[in-house]
Amino acid sequence: MKSDLQTAPAPNRKQQREKPGEKPASAVSRQDNFLDWLIGFFSSLRLTVILLGLGLVLVFWGTLAQVDLGLFKAQNEFFRSFFVYWGTKGGFRIPVFPGGYLLGGMLLVNLVTAHFKRFKFSRKKAGIWLTHFGIILLLLGQLLTDMLSRETMLHLREGEAKNYSEAPRETELAVIDTTDPDTDKVVAIPQGLLGRQKELSHAELPFRIRIRDFFPNSTVEERVADSVEPAAATQGVGARAIVRESSRETDMEKRDVPSAVIELLGSKGSLGTWLVSEYVTSIQTFTLNQRTYQVALRQRRFYKPYSLGLLKFQHDVYIGTDIPKNFSSRVRLERPDTGEKREVLIYMNNPLRYAGETYYQASLDPDDHGTVLQVVRNPSWLTPYLSCVLVALGLLVQFGSHLVGFSKKRKAP
Numbered sequence: 001m002k003s004d005l006q007t008a009p010a011p012n013r014k015q016q017r018e019k020p021g022e023k024p025a026s027a028v029s030r031q032d033n034f035l036d037w038l039i040g041f042f043s044s045l046r047l048t049v050i051l052l053g054l055g056l057v058l059v060f061w062g063t064l065a066q067v068d069l070g071l072f073k074a075q076n077e078f079f080r081s082f083f084v085y086w087g088t089k090g091g092f093r094i095p096v097f098p099g100g101y102l103l104g105g106m107l108l109v110n111l112v113t114a115h116f117k118r119f120k121f122s123r124k125k126a127g128i129w130l131t132h133f134g135i136i137l138l139l140l141g142q143l144l145t146d147m148l149s150r151e152t153m154l155h156l157r158e159g160e161a162k163n164y165s166e167a168p169r170e171t172e173l174a175v176i177d178t179t180d181p182d183t184d185k186v187v188a189i190p191q192g193l194l195g196r197q198k199e200l201s202h203a204e205l206p207f208r209i210r211i212r213d214f215f216p217n218s219t220v221e222e223r224v225a226d227s228v229e230p231a232a233a234t235q236g237v238g239a240r241a242i243v244r245e246s247s248r249e250t251d252m253e254k255r256d257v258p259s260a261v262i263e264l265l266g267s268k269g270s271l272g273t274w275l276v277s278e279y280v281t282s283i284q285t286f287t288l289n290q291r292t293y294q295v296a297l298r299q300r301r302f303y304k305p306y307s308l309g310l311l312k313f314q315h316d317v318y319i320g321t322d323i324p325k326n327f328s329s330r331v332r333l334e335r336p337d338t339g340e341k342r343e344v345l346i347y348m349n350n351p352l353r354y355a356g357e358t359y360y361q362a363s364l365d366p367d368d369h370g371t372v373l374q375v376v377r378n379p380s381w382l383t384p385y386l387s388c389v390l391v392a393l394g395l396l397v398q399f400g401s402h403l404v405g406f407s408k409k410r411k412a413p
Helices: 025-042 045-069 071-079 100-118 126-148 191-196 236-240 383-411
Strands: 083-087 093-098 150-157 161-177 185-190 208-215 218-222 241-245 259-266 269-277 284-288 291-317 324-335 340-347 352-354 357-364 370-377
Touching (some): 045 100, 071 083, 093 100, 100 126, 126 383, 150 291, 185 291, 208 241, 218 269, 324 370
Parallel strands (some): 269 291
Antiparallel strands (some): 083 093, 259 269, 284 291
């Protein structure tokens, strides 16, 4: 008598054999589960609420910090950073809270992930897609503006022309080879390297630069003959000066004035120490290998392939008062590589837009014979306008489609 129970067929060893390079089913399953978890995490509404809550805390904390740090420094430490750091006197820094870049980036990822997971593209959802795309573009444009935009200043006196603008809150150590009477060769070292590195070298320089001391904010005084304090340096102005470190400025109307004591090291040894600072206005020169050099700590310069010269500055006030009515600068723009040469009038609410930069009338010299132009370079300046148009258009499309559908239902018998 045959049993109703049948044994399972023996497994086919050839079918069980895995192909070369093929992942086991369990590994594929784990990867799929992890991917699903990752998408679920970044698209969750809970993450949105947490990020918005952290953003409120960051805004409140950063606003309070402006009292001690000032607006400029508080913006950099709280909103233009990935983390808010707690620092010690020894320079050790610990991240204690997410910064503006991190929260904004996470919100952007959260919005994009949630949108593509929950919304399917259709004609009825076209307004929602446009609105969300406008918000995404707004967040992305703000991030690009913070990271790519640059604001500098151009100070001109009547009859003066310059082919560079200067960053008011950044400095650079400039080593200038002035041997050639027609052309200067400049090596510029940004301020960030002066505070981090102890020794610098460059292929264009036949000597090394050792940073003895760097002061982010300082005061420089003339050293009296019988002073017990040692001179700041052994060469140049520093042999007759004393430099002291000062607390960092927090007032937006003021700025830090850095100073540094540097030692120049040639192939045959030290060339002495030099004090470089914006307080030092005289030219400091030295000679090495029959070439003449200058050293100076100055505001960071951004050179351009054209120059602007101030022809006339006009400052008008209301009759009987000191209230400014209008101030304008008539400048001559010259570009040697294209032969362009023309005059431009820059005044309030009428800037000059040229070569990706915008020149605004910002300030003036007290004697009314000099002007200060603010130079703004922002490659993403169109994104806020475009994003607002997309959001408005999306809302109109979405509400308009619902309104049309509702009116048709009302008319139906």
